[in-house]
Amino acid sequence: MPADLSPTDGLRIVETEPVPKKASVINGLPDVGLVGLLAASHIISSMKLREVGAIESDLLPPMIVVHGGLPKAPVRIFSGNGLVVVISETVIPSSLIRPFANSLVAWASDKSVRLMLSLGGMAVANRQDIDSPKVFAALSAKAVETQLKGAAEVLEEGYIVGAYGLLLRKCAEASIPSITLLTQSHYNYPDPEAAAAALTAVNRILDLKVDASDLLKRGEELRLRSKDMMHRTHEEMNRMNKSHEYDLPPLYG
Amino acid sequence: MTAAEVVLTVDLPYVEQKGVRVECPTEDSIEVYAETTRKITFKDLGIKHRRGEFNCYHALIQMPVPVNERKVSKKFKRGVLEVHLPRLK
Numbered sequence: 001m002p003a004d005l006s007p008t009d010g011l012r013i014v015e016t017e018p019v020p021k022k023a024s025v026i027n028g029l030p031d032v033g034l035v036g037l038l039a040a041s042h043i044i045s046s047m048k049l050r051e052v053g054a055i056e057s058d059l060l061p062p063m064i065v066v067h068g069g070l071p072k073a074p075v076r077i078f079s080g081n082g083l084v085v086v087i088s089e090t091v092i093p094s095s096l097i098r099p100f101a102n103s104l105v106a107w108a109s110d111k112s113v114r115l116m117l118s119l120g121g122m123a124v125a126n127r128q129d130i131d132s133p134k135v136f137a138a139l140s141a142k143a144v145e146t147q148l149k150g151a152a153e154v155l156e157e158g159y160i161v162g163a164y165g166l167l168l169r170k171c172a173e174a175s176i177p178s179i180t181l182l183t184q185s186h187y188n189y190p191d192p193e194a195a196a197a198a199l200t201a202v203n204r205i206l207d208l209k210v211d212a213s214d215l216l217k218r219g220e221e222l223r224l225r226s227k228d229m230m231h232r233t234h235e236e237m238n239r240m241n242k243s244h245e246y247d248l249p250p251l252y253g
Numbered sequence: 254m255t256a257a258e259v260v261l262t263v264d265l266p267y268v269e270q271k272g273v274r275v276e277c278p279t280e281d282s283i284e285v286y287a288e289t290t291r292k293i294t295f296k297d298l299g300i301k302h303r304r305g306e307f308n309c310y311h312a313l314i315q316m317p318v319p320v321n322e323r324k325v326s327k328k329f330k331r332g333v334l335e336v337h338l339p340r341l342k
Contacts, residue, residue, distance in 0.1 A: 128330040189264040189333065220266035220332065225298055227264070 010096070011103040015053040019079055024115045024206055025108060028087045029163055030233040032121030032242070033185030034226050038195035038215065039119050039202065040087045046210045049078035049085060055104070059096050065089050083206070084113075091232050092163060094240040101166035109174045115147055116140075116171050116178040117205065118164045119198050123187035123246065133184035133197040140171045140178035151204035152181055157249035161242045179205065188234040190226035192219040259320055261336040265310060267293060270329040275336055277322030278313075283336065285312050 028040020043049070054073035064071045074090035092100055108116055122136060137152035138160060139145060145154060160168065164180045171178035181201055185194035196212035203210055215222070254260070265273065265287045272288035287310045294306040320338035328335045 128328070128333050128335065186264070186333070189262075193331075221297070223264060223266040223332065224293070 010059040011055060011057045011099050013053060013055050013077070013103060013107045015077075017050065017052040017079075019052050019077065019084060019111060020082065021112045022114050023079065023082050023084045023111065024117065025084045025086065025113050026202065026206075027104075027116065027118040027164070027167065028085065029118070029120075030088060030091050030229060030236075031119075031162065031164065032123050032187055032237070033183075033189065033191035033194050034230050034233065035121035035183050035185050035191055035194045035198050036119030037087060037089075037229070038190065038192055038222060038226065039198045040085050042195065042199065042212070042215050043083075043202070043208075043210050044078045044085050044087065046214070047080055047083070047208075049080040049083065051076055052079040052084075053077040055086070055088075055100070057096065057099075059093075059099075061090055061093070063090060083208075089229070091229075091236040094162075094236060097163045097166060097240075101163055101170050105167065105170040105174050105176065108171070108176050113176055115144075115206075116167065116176055117202065118167055118178070118180040119195075119202070120160075120164050120180060120182050121185035121187075121191065121194055122182040124184045127184065127186050127191075130184055133191075133194045135184075135197055135201045136182045137201075138168055138180040138182065140168055140176070144177045144179060147177060147205060148179060149204050151201040152179075155182065159245045159247065159250070161240055161244050162237070188230060188237075190223045190230045192216065192222045254317065256340070258340055259316055259318065259338045261314060261338065263287075263310075263312065263334045263336075264332065265329075265334055266332055267291065268310070268332065273327075273329055273334055275325065275327055275334075277320070277325065277338075280319045280322060280341065281316045283314050283316060283320075283322075283325075283338065285310070285314070285334065285336075287311075287334070 028036040055075040075088040135152040138155045183198040185191040199212045267289040274286040319341040
């Protein structure tokens, strides 16, 4: 990061409608198997959440998304029923991840967010042989385990590369309860089944009743429509050495 | 890729096992054809400003090392094709 940028510089969270305090925040960023993006997008459409803001930066790729004939920022915030969902329809460049995590956590602190839930994937070689992908959880603090409500197995040792890793640690520093859910999935193929498994865990943690069956019914369509997004995500994952997550766990605690 | 084999995976939405064909035109390339169960239009993919449609995937993939095309084995599960190609010594 250039020396003249402050920790959050280049990034601003713009609210077009007021975002409530003490909400739970779900992050669905492009990651392994696009699990988070697929699950979060499904939550937004099922719960008919309103678009309430965006995360803007001159350092993001110069692009917009056109949805319903209107120009939208690629990183958007939706809200409703005490829930806030952040999704990104572009891959956040690895050089921007640190300021992104810093600004999102600073905003969450300002909003007294009660829980930040990031949805990611965990690649497994034999994914084709897994009927029910398992969900693991990395926690910002031991006390957060009660908020998990048994929805996932706690990750004791390992690495988390990318935005979710930094978000988890920054939340720990800011004392914002945070859970990163990592669902067994394909590494570089969109995985709607894994997204459905993640959604089941989210429902349990946040007492929601979002129906995952549509994710499964539309599985093939989602896999086809997301393939370009997955390809770009995969390229960025390679750039940030995402494979480090699959190394043997660290030697010393 | 391991010392013994190359493993190739291909994600094939809208394809059934019987629609998949794998051939080895040379000892260091592999060709995959897969017919979809139905015709897919650009409109199905959310593209409204361009027209197009397809009903088959095709890829010609260069192998990083020579492989034994006579001992290819394949598996198709959950919409993903997995091809195992033993390496030639």
